[in-house]
Amino acid sequence: MESILTDRPLLRQQIDRVAEVAGYLWQKGWAERNGGNITINITEFVDDTMQALPAITEPCPIGKTLPHLEGCWFYCKGTGRRMRDLARDPMANGAVIRILPGCTNYEIVADAPIAPTSELPSHLAVHDYLLAQGSPYRASLHTHPIELVALSHSRKWLEKDAATRMLWSMIPETKAFCPRGLGIVPYLLPSSVELAEATLRTLDEDYDVVLWEKHGVFAVDTDILNAFDQVDVLNKAAQIYLAARGMGFEPDGMTDAQLRELSDAFGLPK
Ligand code: 13P
Ligand code: ZN
Secondary structure, three states: OOOOOOOOHHHHHHHHHHHHHHHHHHHOOOOOOOOOEEEEEOHHHOOHHHHOOOOOOOOEEOOOOOHHHOOOEEEEEEOOOOHHHHHHOHHHOEEEEEEOOOOOEEEEEEOOOOOEOOOHHHHHHHHHHHHHOOOOOOEEEEEOOHHHHHHOOOHHHHOOOHHHHHHHOOOOHHHHHOOOOEEEEOOOOOOOHHHHHHHHHHHOOOOOEEEEOOOEEEEEEOOHHHHHHHHHHHHHHHHHHHHHHHOOOOOOOOOHHHHHHHHHHHOOOO
């Protein structure tokens, strides 16, 4: 079967990055079975021939109307598909979809009729929000990073910015490379529209990464590698915290003065 990626090197490069990140997620142990999902907005890589391609499925409902997605195209991981399989063959484990006029339905265009991730409501609601904001962010990632999910089982770390403050203080790079910290979304049913709305509200508090209580994280950035890096940096800080606890002590953490000095040196928000 001819792939939509044939003779489209720029689009292929984007999908290759998704496959690269899917491999990292599996290697990190964050992607058990079909755990996690990725969507990327590929609209800027769609040419006229692609626009004219017929759909390979009937229209499917998004679950809500998302007006800023008019004319948009996405690559989406398939529901039930494994990241470790996607890493090898992204077009056999995900699909290219386009949003239909009216922005309440989508259809699958290529390569195969693979139903998108069950978290599509969260992903598309977030892409709609990013476009409305004029944001350059084009990628969203949901994954199950072990240590961050473990933290979310304690009330203490679900207080607003308590986890952010602790994680930033574990190693200077955390604040430098995840300067907006970690937003908190209280437990909600996976795949639900309520989870999508709570994710959106929390990202709007000016976070790039939010923690879904007892489930995982949802991250956005310019591209999928950058979204992965933000989660990786935060989870590394959580690992350092837990390593210290495992050695039997509460880590001191960097002081407020050290964090302020870092913010001044790197031009970070206070
Ligand atoms: P999907 O296989 O539908 O993408 O679901 C995985 C997941 O992590 C749900 O939260
Ligand atoms: Zn999940």
